Amino acid sequence: MTFLNRNLAMLPLLALLLAGCSTPQQTIKTQPNTVYLLDHGDEVNINVSGEQDMSMRVKIDNSGNINYPFIGVMQLKGKSPEQVSKEIADKLRGNYLKNPMVTVSVAEYRKVYLLGEVKKPDGYAWEPGLTAEKAIALAGGFTDRADRKDIQVRQSGSGQLLNNVAADSAIQAGDTIIIGMSFF
Structure with a gap:
């Protein structure tokens, strides 16, 4: 093995060692085309074309x-608005309407919660494209005692607590953001 080939073979090992030396920041990036799934706390608009009583x-x-109405209790948790539209249309077809045109859209997303060292800790309506940094801005920004690098996110779906989250990380509806206190 030549000197150059031996050094090239060591590059992956060197990269792995260097990666272990840096302070880990967890990034919760999501895919731009991620489908929004409904959950408790979401408010939806259901529009049945030409049927005021069913909208x-x-x-x-x-x-x-x-x-x-006409259907009864429906489970929406874990379904996309498009799936719910199709399900309602299928259940209304035949018994009540010939060819129902149903549109379901999110009227108000469930909240994200900000706790700890932000000026106005509270729940704020989630919106597509929300990042940790934008959510902190909604809460009035950091307090003077905030540790700006100590951002934790408790994910709503899994309950998992992520530490040292990057400010540009995507936040999902229902997540809780916790800002730690600086000791200096």
């Missing part, structure tokens, strides 16, 4: 359900 705005309850 409504409804909030998904804690069990992930809504009560819809």
Whole structure:
């Protein structure tokens, strides 16, 4: 093995060692085309074309359900608005309407919560494209005692707590952001 080939073979090992020396920052980037899945706390608009009595705005309850006229209780948790549109149309077809045109859209997303060293800790409506940095801005920014690098995120779906989250990380609806206190 030549000197050059031996050094090239050591590059992956060197990269691995250098990666272990840096301070880890967890990034929760999401795919830009990620489908939004409904959950409790979301409010949805259901529009049935030409049917005023079947069009409504409804909030998904804690069990992930809504009560819809002519159908009854429907589980919306874990479904996309498009899936719910199709499900409602399928259940209304035949018994009530010939060819229902149903549109379901999110009227109000569930909240993200900010705790710790932000000026206005509270729940704020999630919006597509929300990052940790933008959420902190919604809460009035950091307090004087905030450790700006101690950003934790408790993910709503799994309950997993991520430490040292990068400010440009994507935040999902229902997540809780916790800002730590600086000791200096």
